[in-house]
Amino acid sequence: MAVKNNLKLIFSYLKLNLKKEAQYKTSFILKIVMMVLNNAFFILQWLIIFSIVENIGGYGLNELLLLWALSAGSYGVAHLFFNNAFSIGYLIYEGKLDVYLTQPKNLLINICCSSCSVSAIGDIIYAFVVLIITGAPWWWYLAIIPILIIGALIYVGMVIIFQSLCFYIKNGSALANMIESAITMFGTYPPAIFSGVAKFLLYTIIPVGFMIFIPAQYLFLGFNIWYMLMFLGFAILVVSLAFVCFKFGLKRYTSGSLFAGRL
Secondary structure, eight states: OHHHHHHHHHHHHHHHHHHHHTTSHHHHHHHHHHHHHHHHHHHHHHHHHHTTOSOBTTBOHHHHHHHHHHHHHHHHHHHHHSGGGGGHHHHHHTTOOHHHHTSSSOHHHHHHHSOOOTTHHHHHHHHHHHHHHHTOOHHHHHHHHHHHHHHHHHHHHHHHHHHGGGGTSTTHHHHHHHHHHHHHHHTTSOGGGOOHHHHHHHTTTSTHIIIIIHHIIIIISSOOHHHHHHHHHHHHHHHHHHHHHHHHHHTTOOOOOOOOOOO
8 A cells, every 4th residue: 555655656746747847848848859869969979989899898889879778768767756866965954854754755755756857758768769779679668668667766776875874974965976977977888898896886886787787788688587686686675775774864854944835
């Protein structure tokens, strides 16, 4: 019952947020189109590189584009459904959690879903456009949907863990922003070029290894049930830790004594 109610809350927020943004139709459409075009420029970068070399770390152009699809799509789902998770540090620092504390909903989910990024729709569209460009088989279009959702949960969960540092230290959000930037930066490069400490980081605190590399390598380019179960297990672990870290950090929260309301 709780799961059903939380899912209803998530989609209700999405509907309301999109309805609000859609009032300005030109801006709404431009945000989506510009994000698709922005991502598309990176294809030109790889076209130039692959005109010089045949592969990078064993990955050809189509394999690199698959990484782009997973990276952009996961980012898009995260910011479309859980955009306010990336502002938790600001809400803590400014004492602006008060409004959410008065509402009879799951606090963390309520916070995360209370805003959405319209341009994130462009990221999701781009993920499917890339599949078309690569000539992907039909089942990729179906398989990528749950993969993007799980990848987004890993992404958001890790961001919440680091944003929760703001309960303890003033500039905790700076570290969270660094992690967010690292995820978007490293997720579009072949995993074979990373080794040692870098590889360890990419499978732990910068979880692009689980978000992108594992599903790309062991679902779309090959199949290994054990790696896919590891992918799912890691997502459950990260989301669980996110709730725990936020719950314990909340005990240290200092109210901003704000008189405000939300519709």
